[in-house]
Amino acid sequence: MASGRRTRRGRAVAGSLSALVALTLLISGCSSTDSGQAGGGQQAGTSSAAAQAQVTITPGADTEVTPKTPIVVKAANGTLSTVTVTSPKGNQVKGELSADKTTWTSAEPLGYDSTYQVAADAAGSDGKTVHQTGSVRTVAPKAQAFPALIPAPNSQPDFGVGQPIVVQFDQDITDKAAAEKALEVTATPQQEGSWYWISKKEVHYRPREYWQPGTTITLKANVYGVDLGGGVYGKTDREVTYKIHDSWIAKADGDTNQMQIFHSGQLVKTMPISMGKDETPTHLGPHVISFKSEKYTMDSCTYGVCPPDPKAYRSEENWSLRISNDGEFVHENPNSVGAQGRSNVSHGCINLNAENAKWFYQNLGLGDVVEVTNSGGQKLPVWDLYGDWELSWDQWQQGSALK
Structure with missing residues (x-):
């Protein structure tokens, strides 16, 4: 009987030892870097849980934006299926969906002082659809x-x-x-x-x-x-x-009382002129032709000089081209033909005879240049229609808000 008890006890110890060895081998196998035994661990690590889609709309409803600020709808953990942006009048705003279907961006300007309603649906990796709404408000200008x-x-x-x-x-x-x-x-x-x-x-x-x-x-x-x-x-x-x-530039000289016309840099014609007299001298510097008419009423009242002012005038003139906004023209004036080429007698205009005035009118036009020298006048003000060329390049750049 005693030997029988010892046998059962020995078997119990042996069984415990076997279990301990098996447990040790199992633990050793799980922590091994052997590729054959580590595969189960990598497979568990790469498996991911399905996620619900998340939709964001920008700009937010609490911010007023300019009409050119784009509306952007984004989906995370999924893709966008539909996006609708509606104006207060019920019109749908055009938009573009990215290739991966995660971003929608409006593709046209919005209106001022308007609230746009946004509705979007996105499908998540969990297979479920999420619906998101929002609004975008634009500024109201003064x-x-x-x-x-x-x-x-x-x-x-x-x-x-x-x-x-x-x-x-x-x-x-x-x-x-x-x-x-x-x-x-x-x-x-x-x-x-x-x-x-x-x-x-x-x-x-x-x-x-x-x-x-x-x-x-x-x-x-x-x-x-x-x-x-x-x-x-x-x-x-x-x-x-x-x-x-082509380049057309006329050079009017108050000393010689002549005007030379250059086409593409070549002198093509010279004509006698009469410019402004001492009391009403023609402005100095480059002038730009801004208007032309075969028949035109010259009226000094149009720039504030009206009767009984002795400088006031009103007359019908032919072949007229405006070179400033204060009454300076190149035009025909039969009354000053005797002075043309000899003296300056006009109210500030450049006078020509009929033949030369017609030729000038037919060959020069808007944007062409009349450069005046030796007139005895002041420089054409930069604000006097197109006094732009009176300023040096450095002076001109100072007039920019970005300098």
């Missing part, structure tokens, strides 16, 4: 500034080498730098140029030197949605393209 372009689009096929590019706003612009950044000028061939603010509403663009003949100029006024300061925003975007024709 006023909207319309950019008038000068020369007017499609007003004529081409212009002379002196033609400035002008943008006139119908509201005061207090953030001139923002406005300039929104005005894009491209010249082909490329030429250095800059803007100059004539006033709070008007800004001019010219190159360093006269435009190269044959230049194509494109102006893009990308002002819609732009904060121009003081609660004023741009009303609309506009674009225009101008062509520059």
